[in-house]
Amino acid sequence: MTAFWAEPDFDAHESVTLVHDRASGLTAIIALHSTHLGPAAGGTRFWHYSDPAGAMRDALRLSRGMSYKNAMAGLPAGGGKAVILADEQRIKTPEMLAAFGDAVDALGGRYITAQDVGISEADMVAIAHRTAHAAGLPGQGGDPGPYTARGVYLGVKAAAARALGTDDLRGVRIAIQGVGSVGGGLARYLAAEGAVLTLADIDQDRAARLAGELGAAVTSADAVLGVEADIVCPCALGAVLTEASIPAITARVVAGGANNQLATGSEGALLRERGILYAPDYVINAGGIINVLRHIDGAGDAEINARIDRIPERLEAVWQESEASGLPANVVADRMAQKLIGRG
Numbered sequence: 001m002t003a004f005w006a007e008p009d010f011d012a013h014e015s016v017t018l019v020h021d022r023a024s025g026l027t028a029i030i031a032l033h034s035t036h037l038g039p040a041a042g043g044t045r046f047w048h049y050s051d052p053a054g055a056m057r058d059a060l061r062l063s064r065g066m067s068y069k070n071a072m073a074g075l076p077a078g079g080g081k082a083v084i085l086a087d088e089q090r091i092k093t094p095e096m097l098a099a100f101g102d103a104v105d106a107l108g109g110r111y112i113t114a115q116d117v118g119i120s121e122a123d124m125v126a127i128a129h130r131t132a133h134a135a136g137l138p139g140q141g142g143d144p145g146p147y148t149a150r151g152v153y154l155g156v157k158a159a160a161a162r163a164l165g166t167d168d169l170r171g172v173r174i175a176i177q178g179v180g181s182v183g184g185g186l187a188r189y190l191a192a193e194g195a196v197l198t199l200a201d202i203d204q205d206r207a208a209r210l211a212g213e214l215g216a217a218v219t220s221a222d223a224v225l226g227v228e229a230d231i232v233c234p235c236a237l238g239a240v241l242t243e244a245s246i247p248a249i250t251a252r253v254v255a256g257g258a259n260n261q262l263a264t265g266s267e268g269a270l271l272r273e274r275g276i277l278y279a280p281d282y283v284i285n286a287g288g289i290i291n292v293l294r295h296i297d298g299a300g301d302a303e304i305n306a307r308i309d310r311i312p313e314r315l316e317a318v319w320q321e322s323e324a325s326g327l328p329a330n331v332v333a334d335r336m337a338q339k340l341i342g343r344g
């Protein structure tokens with residue numbers, strides 16, 4: 001493994017802690033990108049990396065992403081991320097989770113952890129037995145999906161107002177890729193407003209069931225980004241906006257909940273060149289993290305909803321700056337986030 005400060009993803013991270021607990025076999029990396037706005041908050045990923053350098057890259061890149069996301073969500077939180085390096089069998093023991101909880105605790109509140117890929121709610125409860133610095137526990141707000149869906153819905157309306165000249169969604173053709181927790185919730189909001197929906201999911205039964213319920217059309221997961229539509233909403237995987245997929249998009253707006261929609265970042269320019277309004281993913285999909293981090297400053301339901309209600313304002317600020325500067329929306333969002341964390 002190269003030194004982490006030689007990694008291309010190293011971005012003046014405040015600290016990177018390598019945790020090894022011989023007794024339990026835990027190996028983890030906890031990267032704190034910024035605590036400028038508050039404790040560095042972000043999930044813990046449990047993953048088998050064939051090359052450990054991949055774990056370092058993930059910790060560095062994802063912690064910076066959390067700094068940007070939390071800053072643009074207006075949260076009193078910085079950005080951090082932990083990665084637990086699983087073995088090939090992905091064996092996860094109570095002792096490992098306890099040792100990980102101790103490692104989070106040893107950071108004295110500079111890092112607040114939460115669930116991410118490979119960490120269940122029960123795992124978080126086990127971690128929380130060893131540290132008070134764990135968020136999103138049962139009884140503290142529950143599933144983030146519905147909050148994310150509401151934020152994305154508000155963002156879609158803001159995008160419609162800007163690109164189509166009205167936020168009245170009656171008759172507006174909207175295609176959704178992935179109708180799970182976020183995409184399914186979004187579809188319900190949009191159907192209630194009279195949007196004309198096309199749904200796609202690799203789980204075809206799931207898409208067909210929801211389409212039947214909402215009176216929507218169904219298309220294949222491969223075709224959905226290119227269907228005739230006014231707005232497309234990627235709500236499944238990341239890296240779906242590529243040099244190959246973007247030319248097929250007929251919609252004037254791309255606004256969805258999936259993380260890391262742009263394959264490399266440079267595709268933001270391609271969307272802009274094609275006159276497609278893009279809602280930067282980490283700005284529009286912040287509803288879930290807004291809810292998960294509610295205990296950071298004791299925000300109640302009304303404040304959580306008010307924070308989600310402000311997602312359209314932030315998108316609008318990004319789009320205005322993008323128009324004024326000629327820069328792609330994703331670049332503008334990153335720059336705004338960097339300013340907010342004192343690095344502009």
Ligand code: NAD
Pocket residue numbers: 143144145146148177178179180181182183200201202203206221222235236237238257258259285286288289
């Ligand atoms: P989910 O697992 O509930 O739903 C994802 C759906 O996408 C599933 O129905 C799955 O079958 C489908 N899918 C997978 N690959 C697909 C493909 N190639 N084409 C079409 N459909 C496909 O997950 P979710 O919680 O709804 O999250 C969806 C996206 O939103 C993810 O990128 C996630 O990282 C992001 N996100 C989620 C939240 C949240 O609060 N849940 C918050 C922020 C971002």
